[in-house]
Amino acid sequence: MKIRAVEAIPYAIPYVKPLRFASGELHVAEHVLVRIVTDDGIVGIAEAPPRPFTYGETQASIKAIIDSIFAPQIIGDDPYDREAVAVKLHRTVGNHTAKAAIDMALWDILGQSAGISVTDLLGGYTDRLQVSHMLGFEEPGAMVAEAERMRATHGIRTFKVKVGRRPIQLDIDVCRALRGRFGDEITLYIDGNRGWTAAESARALDAMSDLGLSFAEELCPADDVIGRRWLAAQARIPLFADESATRPAEIAREVLDGGVTGISIKTARTGFTGSLRILGLCEGLGVDVVIGNQIDGQLGSLCNLAFGAAFERTTRRPAELSNFLDMSDDLLQRPLLIENGELRVAESAGLGADIDSDKLTHYRTDG
Ligand code: MUC
Ligand code: MG
Numbered sequence: 001m002k003i004r005a006v007e008a009i010p011y012a013i014p015y016v017k018p019l020r021f022a023s024g025e026l027h028v029a030e031h032v033l034v035r036i037v038t039d040d041g042i043v044g045i046a047e048a049p050p051r052p053f054t055y056g057e058t059q060a061s062i063k064a065i066i067d068s069i070f071a072p073q074i075i076g077d078d079p080y081d082r083e084a085v086a087v088k089l090h091r092t093v094g095n096h097t098a099k100a101a102i103d104m105a106l107w108d109i110l111g112q113s114a115g116i117s118v119t120d121l122l123g124g125y126t127d128r129l130q131v132s133h134m135l136g137f138e139e140p141g142a143m144v145a146e147a148e149r150m151r152a153t154h155g156i157r158t159f160k161v162k163v164g165r166r167p168i169q170l171d172i173d174v175c176r177a178l179r180g181r182f183g184d185e186i187t188l189y190i191d192g193n194r195g196w197t198a199a200e201s202a203r204a205l206d207a208m209s210d211l212g213l214s215f216a217e218e219l220c221p222a223d224d225v226i227g228r229r230w231l232a233a234q235a236r237i238p239l240f241a242d243e244s245a246t247r248p249a250e251i252a253r254e255v256l257d258g259g260v261t262g263i264s265i266k267t268a269r270t271g272f273t274g275s276l277r278i279l280g281l282c283e284g285l286g287v288d289v290v291i292g293n294q295i296d297g298q299l300g301s302l303c304n305l306a307f308g309a310a311f312e313r314t315t316r317r318p319a320e321l322s323n324f325l326d327m328s329d330d331l332l333q334r335p336l337l338i339e340n341g342e343l344r345v346a347e348s349a350g351l352g353a354d355i356d357s358d359k360l361t362h363y364r365t366d367g
Contacts, residue, residue, distance in 0.1 A: 006071035265278055302352070
């Protein structure tokens with residue numbers, strides 16, 4: 001089997017409401033659909049969500065790097081030669097989500113060719129994941145109302161609260177309002193996207209010490225090396241790294257330096273091959289993991305689900321799989337359905353995702 005074509009198709013789908021957090025805000029999902037076609041007619045797909053405020057990639061840069069460098073490098077390769085493909089892609093630094101989408105589309109091809117789901121190919125641990133929903137910045141009342149809606153409509157009972165605003169009391173009030181409304185019925189954790197200093201983070205954690213937060217992600221910048229260690233030494237809950245530690249070496253440094261004790265794994269930025277290596281590293285280092293959200297659409301969420309369901313360690317915490325609910329529409333023929341707080345892996349070969357061609361025609365932005 002040989003790769004015959006690699007397409008990068010930009011598309012734009014508006015959000016129902018903007019998602020706001022300490023490092024940025026999103027109004028429109030301007031993603032890139034990556035489609036890889038083999039000589040025997042199999043089509044593998046994945047989506048690349050550009051996050052310029054986190055990794056520097058844009059929709060235009062993802063399309064350009066795939067069209068001009070990655071596609072010519074791998075056309076003619078056998079999709080089974082994943083390591084050889086990865087070595088070629090990694091000759092170019094950065095461009096995480098472009099590389100990850102190519103990797104995941106290749107796994108989709110392998111699954112389809114073998115007649116096995118990607119989850120079973122990877123590890124086959126389970127067929128479902130508990131879902132955690134991310135709440136972006138709003139007034140406390142609006143964030144509580146969104147959590148109520150998620151619980152009533154989808155049975156979701158775990159919420160990641162975006163924090164990192166100033167004054168810190170704004171975010172403390174939100175967490176207190178959520179705990180006050182739901183009591184022990186929900187699991188709560190926070191993500192600062194590096195918005196606070198270490199000292200602000202310490203004050204906020206102190207002020208919320210009675211709220212039973214299960215962990216805190218990226219409260220202050222990793223470049224504040226001493227500050228992070230100082231914070232971790234006094235924190236009573238696990239501190240997780242997300243965007244500050246995405247490569248195995250960054251993760252090893254951050255964990256061994258004592259800045260964090262947990263890692264967010266996002267297939268949108270490390271694909272399946274890279275995420276597998278990171279999971280193994282985390283196991284070896286004895287650190288906890290969470291399947292994180294790159295504000296993925298349905299296809300990206302499906303990829304995260306496929307990976308998270310494959311291994312025991314990634315099922316220990318609810319996975320962040322629901323923010324596609326904030327989009328006004330999506331591209332999949334069979335929309336993802338979150339029921340009783342869970343998402344299930346489809347019993348289909350590969351990723352089990354088919355693109356609705358009318359929707360793609362409608363939302364693609366390349367003419
Ligand atoms: C998250 O966990 O941080 C927001 C920014 C980003 O890069 O990802 C999202 C979610
Ligand atoms: Mg995060």
